[in-house]
Amino acid sequence: MIEMMNANYAAARAAKLARVDVTAVYPITPQTSISEKLAEMVQKGEMDAKFMMMESEHSAMSALIGASYVGARTFTATSSHGLALMHEMLMWAVGARRPIVMPVAARTIGGPWNIWGEHHDVITERDTGWLQIFCENNQEVLDTVLMAYRVAEDPEVMLPIMVIEDGFILSHTVDIVDVPEQEKVDRYLPPFKPEYPVDVKNPMRHGGLMMPDWWTEFRYLIYQSQEVARTKLLEAEKEFEAIFGRSYGGMMEYYKCDDADAVLVVAGSAAGTAKEVADRYRAEGKKVGVAKLRVFRPFPAEEVRRLADMTTTIGVFDRSYTYGDGGAMFNEVRSALQSTGSVMKDYVGGLGGRDVTVKFIEWIFDDLLRIAEAGKADRTVEWVGLKDGTGRW
Amino acid sequence: MESTESTKRYKFTIPQEEYITPGHSACPGCGEPLAMRYLLKALGPNTVINVPAGCCAVIPGVWPRYAVKVPFVDHAFECTAAVSSGIKAALEKKGMDDVTVVGWAGDGGTVDIGLQALSGAVDRDTDFLYVMYDNEAYMNTGIQCSGATPCGAWTTTTPGGKHIQQRRDKKKILDMMIANGIVYGATVSVAYPDDFIRTIQKAKGIKGPKFIHAYSPCPSGWRMDPRKAIEVSRLAVRTGAFPLYEFHNGKYSFTKEIKKRKPVEEYLRLQGRFKHLTPADVAEVQALVDREYEALVAKVGASGR
Ligand SMILES: Cc1ncc(C[n+]2csc(CCOP(=O)(O)OP(=O)(O)O)c2C)c(N)n1
Ligand code: SF4
Numbered sequence: 193m194i195e196m197m198n199a200n201y202a203a204a205r206a207a208k209l210a211r212v213d214v215t216a217v218y219p220i221t222p223q224t225s226i227s228e229k230l231a232e233m234v235q236k237g238e239m240d241a242k243f244m245m246m247e248s249e250h251s252a253m254s255a256l257i258g259a260s261y262v263g264a265r266t267f268t269a270t271s272s273h274g275l276a277l278m279h280e281m282l283m284w285a286v287g288a289r290r291p292i293v294m295p296v297a298a299r300t301i302g303g304p305w306n307i308w309g310e311h312h313d314v315i316t317e318r319d320t321g322w323l324q325i326f327c328e329n330n331q332e333v334l335d336t337v338l339m340a341y342r343v344a345e346d347p348e349v350m351l352p353i354m355v356i357e358d359g360f361i362l363s364h365t366v367d368i369v370d371v372p373e374q375e376k377v378d379r380y381l382p383p384f385k386p387e388y389p390v391d392v393k394n395p396m397r398h399g400g401l402m403m404p405d406w407w408t409e410f411r412y413l414i415y416q417s418q419e420v421a422r423t424k425l426l427e428a429e430k431e432f433e434a435i436f437g438r439s440y441g442g443m444m445e446y447y448k449c450d451d452a453d454a455v456l457v458v459a460g461s462a463a464g465t466a467k468e469v470a471d472r473y474r475a476e477g478k479k480v481g482v483a484k485l486r487v488f489r490p491f492p493a494e495e496v497r498r499l500a501d502m503t504t505t506i507g508v509f510d511r512s513y514t515y516g517d518g519g520a521m522f523n524e525v526r527s528a529l530q531s532t533g534s535v536m537k538d539y540v541g542g543l544g545g546r547d548v549t550v551k552f553i554e555w556i557f558d559d560l561l562r563i564a565e566a567g568k569a570d571r572t573v574e575w576v577g578l579k580d581g582t583g584r585w
Numbered sequence: 586m587e588s589t590e591s592t593k594r595y596k597f598t599i600p601q602e603e604y605i606t607p608g609h610s611a612c613p614g615c616g617e618p619l620a621m622r623y624l625l626k627a628l629g630p631n632t633v634i635n636v637p638a639g640c641c642a643v644i645p646g647v648w649p650r651y652a653v654k655v656p657f658v659d660h661a662f663e664c665t666a667a668v669s670s671g672i673k674a675a676l677e678k679k680g681m682d683d684v685t686v687v688g689w690a691g692d693g694g695t696v697d698i699g700l701q702a703l704s705g706a707v708d709r710d711t712d713f714l715y716v717m718y719d720n721e722a723y724m725n726t727g728i729q730c731s732g733a734t735p736c737g738a739w740t741t742t743t744p745g746g747k748h749i750q751q752r753r754d755k756k757k758i759l760d761m762m763i764a765n766g767i768v769y770g771a772t773v774s775v776a777y778p779d780d781f782i783r784t785i786q787k788a789k790g791i792k793g794p795k796f797i798h799a800y801s802p803c804p805s806g807w808r809m810d811p812r813k814a815i816e817v818s819r820l821a822v823r824t825g826a827f828p829l830y831e832f833h834n835g836k837y838s839f840t841k842e843i844k845k846r847k848p849v850e851e852y853l854r855l856q857g858r859f860k861h862l863t864p865a866d867v868a869e870v871q872a873l874v875d876r877e878y879e880a881l882v883a884k885v886g887a888s889g890r
Pocket of ligand 2: 610612614616617720803
């Protein structure tokens with residue numbers, strides 16, 4: 193059924209459709225309305241889940257780890273400081289192999305205070321072992337939550353997944369969303385049945401002390417599951433398409449990349465803007481493309497490498513900054529492309545809620561086309577749109 | 586246990602099933618495995634325990650060995666009560682209402698870093714049993730002062746026995762939890778197994794958040810002979826340093842009444858952690874214990890038993 197809703201409501205609806213058993217919430221802008229919607233649906237009896245009001249995000253994640261151990265399908269949402277406060281338990285969820293699914297309305301972390309969108313919160317958690325999927329629009333948020341449970345709960349994966357929606361840009365913007373029928377979702381998503389639940393009839397210890405003699409092997413198994421998740425993500429999307437008729441390009445979507453002079457790698461809602469600019473440029477005969485980085489963990493190195501066969505010049509847009517030599521996305525794309533001879537440049541911007549406008553993307557494409565023509569980049573990293581006194585922005 | 590000539594002569598008042606197997610890795614004389622042993626005797630096999638960092642994460646064994654016969658969930662330091670809430674919610678969702686969820690944590694993991702989660706779980710009205718085993722310091726990291734370390738005790742962060750900030754006594758965690766809204770609260774001691782088990786069995790039958798403060802001697806941290814662990818625990822009760830009482834339906838009552846309290850010095854002098862105390866210090870501790878004990882007697886009196 194077609195409805196109008198923002199990405200937060202889309203995420204909450206997805207939780208209901210997924211027949212989540214246990215939710216634990218704590219408010220933080222711009223995620224809060226996900227929690228509120230869950231509360232409303234549970235209180236009205238529309239959603240059959242246990243709803244826990246927590247006293248912090250750290251406790252919310254902790255509670256879900258406990259619930260998931262018993263075999264409950266679990267759901268929460270957060271942003272920014274909340275995600276950072278969860279950090280310890282994010283790591284624990286991975287080590288405990290808990291298939292928790294959590295939308296994150298990506299947002300700046302202070303100080304100073306800023307509630308608006310960027311990717312620094314989620315990028316900071318990239319080494320926790322959570323799978324991370326960036327969404328371009330509200331429909332993708334709803335659909336990805338459903339796919340995420342399929343992948344997370346797969347016995348060969350058993351890892352938690354973050355479904356990332358840009359704070360305010362998606363979380364608070366109403367768009368058309370095709371809400372799937374429950375019966376179809378039930379067909380797509382069977383109930384969660386863990387192999388080793390907490391069970392008084394079969395007592396075990398879960399997460400007990402482990403010495404150096406086996407720790408490495410357990411980390412290796414997590415690594416292996418992340419690798420298996422690549423195939424599982426593709427399978428989940430293929431089956432999703434078969435039932436619901438929608439798909440999102442797997443790990444990386446190549447939009448007009450084939451014969452492009454330059455391609456911009458971009459994650460999240462800015463991919464939509466970039467695609468639109470690419471369309472206009474193509475109409476003018478300027479050959480640019482967009483590579484939408486949908487899955488950031490596991491990192492799609494193979495898919496990134498394919499770009500080298502399509503184009504010479506590759507830009508990366510980072511909506512966060514990893515203090516060092518360029519943003520995190522740029523560095524990972526660069527390392528995937530090493531020895532391909534691609535010319536590369538990192539564009540940092542859209543921080544703390546600054547709009548990523550058509551003009552902003554045009555500036556990047558123009559720069560990239562210049563680089564393509566010159567055959568080399570003027571510099572490695574550029575912060576785009578800085579108020580630098582030149583009057584350019 | 587099979588009945589032999591010697592056991593036949595006694596009538597055991599406590600359940601004989603064992604849920605802690607030999608092979609745990611507590612120090613000699615540690616009160617914690619005893620406390621968990623009594624707890625499980627009282628609760629039986631339909632129990633799930635979750636524990637944070639602390640000796641509780643080490644004592645049950647190193648993977649893949651495990652010395653406890655009920656499901657056990659380990660997790661990070663500050664989240665015991667939150668994890669309990671999650672486990673309970675999932676059990677309820679699955680209609681498994683006959684399983685007792687026990688959050689089990691040390692004093693540091695309760696009165697300090699885990700206090701927020703505990704308060705939240707009580708506020709959420711989680712139907713669980715929270716047991717704080719109190720060895721009166723951060724033992725697993727090597728005897729640092731916690732909010733439950735008694736006045737005057739030596740620890741590695743209070744090397745002179747004095748709190749650097751100020752002199753003060755243990756945080757009144759049971760009072761805090763009563764103010765927070767628990768339905769049942771009690772103190773228990775490994776020196777009194779009958780009372781321990783009776784108390785836990787009573788708590789089990791009550792719905793809602795329940796808080797148990799369990800005295801748990803730590804010979805390593807208290808600098809004492811492991812053979813004296815139970816003696817010291819008993820003295821703690823008899824001197825009034827750790828009175829055994831309960832709170833239920835808004836009323837306080839002693840679960841182990843002490844007619845004539847012994848001088849607290851007898852308790853202190855068995856432990857190396859108090860050996861630096863001067864007679865004046867001991868008098869000060871005695872005054873503190875008296876004050877606390879009389880306040881408790883007044884509360885019990887006001888409850889009109
Ligand atoms: C966030 C965090 N900070 C510090 C630690 C280190 N740590 C592990 S066990 C422990 C002491 C636990 O003390 P307590 O709760 O009193 O239990 P005990 O060791 O006495 O059994 C500490 C500080 C930790 N695991 N996590
Ligand atoms: S350090 Fe203390 S509490 Fe920990 S196992 Fe040893 S005796 Fe028990």
